[in-house]
Amino acid sequence: MIRLDNLTKVFDTPKGAVVAADHINMEVPSGEICILLGPSGCGKTTTLKMINRIIRPTSGKVFIDGEDTTGMDTQTLRRNIGYVIQQIGLFPNMTIEENITIVPRLLGWDKAKYRERARELMAMIALEPDAFLKRYPNELSGGQQQRIGVARALAADPPVMLMDEPFGAIDPINRAVIQDEFLKMQQELKKTIMFVSHDIDEAVKMGDRIAIFRDGHLVQYAPPDELLADPNDAFVESFLGEDRALKRLNLVKVQEVIGGELATVTPSDSLETALERLDDYGYQHAIVMVNEKHQPIGIIPRSVAQVSRGICHDHAQQVPATVQLEDDLRKAVSLMLAQDVTWLPCIDKEGRLCGQITQRDMTHHLGARFRAQQDVSRPTRLLVED
């Protein structure tokens, strides 16, 4: 857990005092990723760097796991906080192994233990230990270097990590890969992470919570879905962008929206049965045909059922597309747009049909929060006390 209590930084510049961070109060629960987001110069990086005292706070306190860090020795404090920066900052004079094990060595681990740890970390970031440990940073690609940077921060297994735009300097394709890898690691490691970003999509993807900064103030601090559904003010709204409702598609899984039981036919059913079921259930377009394992193997369009005779097996058409329960709505929408359909059958991991998802379900689900906010007065989510 990281808790900031009235954390303030005032810089003395030739033009007078500049308040870079103004009485920031926030709390990141253990095991969560909190993204600090905002335009440049908004105080997010200053706030982050005050936690490990790269920038010394003017006033206010930082609590880590409930403990006030004010009296703590700076070196001890920093060795217990993983730190990843945008410029990566691997030491070019050291091998990858020396880079990764630097914090354990500072902490005085014995050689066998930290070497073992280096191999463990390499496995964690999916780089071959024998191929990489003896190499130097300048022999690696940017993406590989930043993976090493993350490994270095994790080396001594700190409970808390600070990341300053860690993936900002990596090309978009590699960035997405590293983000996914990192999220997978985080699912097991459960670190408490503060993460500075200026990329709203990255924030929505990575964050359990997002803190929006403006001019040294914390403007809104909320989970991504809540933030996108209900921005506090015009600034947050414009920062999130006009397509913020679309961004929410990333956050919702198909299984949250899935419609209930879906009527089906089997290959041996006659087309009359199919038409009957289409009418009974009120399906406008088509009915799904499943095999004995309940896997969708085809569809019977209403038009076919109306004009033809015979068994379904002979008249079935190909299933246009299916979505998995774990897929997000973004993929579902994309498939619908690509296939020109308004509904998709949903399958589980074994490929069994377990329901359908329609455009109506999705708009209804995403709109629910909006309607709720129209009804009740807006709750105050600001943690800033003025």
Place this chain on the structure above:
Amino acid sequence: MPIQTLKGALRVPTLLAIFLVGVWSHSSGLIDEFLFYLPDIQFLAVEHLWLTAVSGSLAILVAIPLGVALSRPSMVRWAEPAMQVLNVGTTIPTLAVLALSMSLLGIGVVPAIFGLFVATLLPITRNTYTGLMGVSPALKEAAAGIGMSPTQRLFRVELPNALYVIFAGIRTALAINVGTVPLAFLIGAGGLGELIFTGIDLYNPVMMLAGAIPTALLAIFIDALVAMIAFLVVPRGVNPARAAAQA
């Protein structure tokens, strides 16, 4: 081997020229005359190297800590003025430095070593300072953020990363040093300058060359020696020479 390139075409005349110079110098008795000075050369070269070694190591011992001190954040205020003073120092001719040091310390080895020390000090200090200031702020921040103390940062990150530039300073400084030692003869410190200046005074070109050629060879030798040490000492990751050798 057929001659195909300009370089290949030049090789033959070059070898021929070297051969002719050799023939001429032997037939004119130059080599015999030169060999006449061999015992002198041996004795004076040792003296010469000794002056370089003492003044050079003193300079390294003082200049590196000085450069490190100037690059510390607490010294930033003094660093720029100090570097200006050092830069002005570099522009004073070495002969003038030796003359000044003679007027302070008299004649002999001590003022010579002092003069050489001053002349050598400047390039090393400047390169140490520039090298350390050139270490990327991101590296320093990473080192601090990881929890290194200022001393650990200096020895584990800053100095290793500045080492190549520092060695470049040492190379320049020692080359200047070896080339300046002949002047030390003028204030009574010996060295190969004895043959050079005596040769000039006696209108004896062979004697002069007997001092000048070994001096040049010594300078090249010292430069190569320091380059070799740099190659071995500077970590592979920050050593352009070794990076090239790898590729």
